[in-house]
Amino acid sequence: MTAPANAAPANGPRTLYDKIFDDHVVARQEDGTCLLYIDRHLVHEVTSPQAFEGLRMTGRTVRAPHKTLAVVDHNVPTTDRTLPNPDPESVAQIAALAENTREFGVEYYDGFDKRQGVVHVVGPEQGFTLPGTTIVCGDSHTSTHGAFGALAHGIGTSEVEHVLATQTLIQKKAKNMRVTVSGPLPEGVGAKDVVLAIIGTIGTAGGTGYVIEYAGDAITSLSMEGRMTVCNMSIEGGARAGLVAPDEKAFAYLKDRPKSPKGADWDAALRFWQTLRTDAGAHFDAEIQLDGANLPPIVSWGTSPEDVISVEGLVPDPALIADEGKRAAKIRALGYMGLTAGTKITDITLDRVFIGSCTNGRIEDLRQAAAIVAGHTVNANVNAMVVPGSGLVKEQAEAEGLDKIFLAAGFEWREPGCSMCLAMNADRLAPEERCASTSNRNFEGRQGFKGRTHLVSPAMAAAAAIAGHFVDVRHWPKAA
Ligand SMILES: CC(C)[C@H](C(=O)O)[C@@H](O)C(=O)O
């Protein structure tokens, strides 16, 4: 008989997830329910107001303020922030975070701090995200931090309150899944294509009940930015978290970050981090293999991140789907997207292009987009914007002259934040506007009421902005 996934640690070979989970168990009940110690808590303005209010009402404090870091991201305007914010709701939410962090002694990056940005860009950038740690945030894309070999996942607002008060979280152990992607990836194909292809393969429920470890040379050859892109979208594949074993690239990324360990602490940390890998022979409850070497650039065509197809493909015909419920859902998706089955993906024209978000708003994403854009002009029918993931990404991009490339081509160059990833601020699609977006969700209304989102890589979004329709970046600029 095999032990249940939530069993107490065995002496045999363990996965990376098993190791981090076991290391953080404070108490374990017979039914497998555990109390986990939480090393790092990231906080943003949307899911924290009630949690702080809960503390206030019960006279409790934040147990470990120095393990808590707050930043404003979802609601902030990406235009000049010295101007009045016309949205009273976001003004109130931003003011509440400022007040709560002041009252409870939590470090806070406000909209005028250059360290401000999307919470999942900020954590790693500051060295707050470290290998082997447990990291939570009241935000589903907390899985991003798994790129450093951390166990990182989103929690709800009542759990935010629980973590603030106790620095622990009630959890049951998930099952282990390994997704192995072979390489090398072709030129023009990157992390976003990999993760969209994975979700297309396993489906949005494929990872339910699992923590995914990403492996294979296509994964290890990715930069830390690329690994973050992959881990970021684990949640869109239904998984509780996603992680990659930390290696020299992860350590080099973290060296000398403001909150990384220093001196002898760094040396000790490094020795521990080097043990953070799955033991040979460790058991995975599910194994998925993907051939990265033949992967094309991927475009989503529907209203779920599993609705993906090669840029060389055609909009699929839902009439061919045997399952009635699924067929109905995909017919609805095509209707919402205003697409006809059989249309060539490269014939789909765009109104808007959004380059940014915690999926693809990092410096490497902007470099990839800028490399495509350089010397070209945004199509006259397209409104395109670049929103750096943080103030530090923006500063770095400007030091490299990337802003000049984007501005010269006709892109807007904005202040950091979640922006048009979701319609919680002034950046949004008008009804029926069609957008090539580097974000992670294409749900109905995600980027604005009746807005139509196609998920793509930064290179694909940039090329679409120039051409006015999707193009295969493997042949850029010939195909434009
Ligand atoms: C607003 C927040 C709770 C939400 C999330 O949890 O992911 C947002 O970041 C998103 O991407 O939809």
Ligand code: SF4
């Ligand atoms: S950028 Fe998008 S996905 Fe990421 S935290 Fe913000 S709203 Fe969520």
